[in-house]
Amino acid sequence: MNRIKEVLEEKGIKQKWLAEQLGKSYNMVNSYAQNRRQPSLEDLYKIADILNIEAQELLTKRKDC
Numbered sequence: 001m002n003r004i005k006e007v008l009e010e011k012g013i014k015q016k017w018l019a020e021q022l023g024k025s026y027n028m029v030n031s032y033a034q035n036r037r038q039p040s041l042e043d044l045y046k047i048a049d050i051l052n053i054e055a056q057e058l059l060t061k062r063k064d065c
Contacts, residue, residue, distance in 0.1 A: 001060040002044075005033035007051060021050045 008015060019029040022043065031037040032047075039047060048055040 001035055002032065002038060002058050003060055004029075004039075004047065004058055005035075007053065007058060008033065011051060013051070018047065018050065022046060 008018065015029045015033055016026050019026045022029065024043075028037070032039050032043075044058060045055050048058055051058075
């Protein structure tokens with residue numbers, strides 16, 4: 001699970017802008033933000049770099065099952 005949607009909201013950034021910066025479609029970024037799909041590690045680091053945060057801040061802690 002990731003916190004992409006939360007971080008974007010905190011920073012006042014639109015998913016469309018992130019998609020343009022990342023070179024991905026809006027639909028792909030939206031699927032990341034909705035946790036329907038997880039970005040590759042490479043994309044996760046790119047997103048963190050674009051948002052000027054540590055990649056770790058985009059991740060949620062795993063809940064025990």
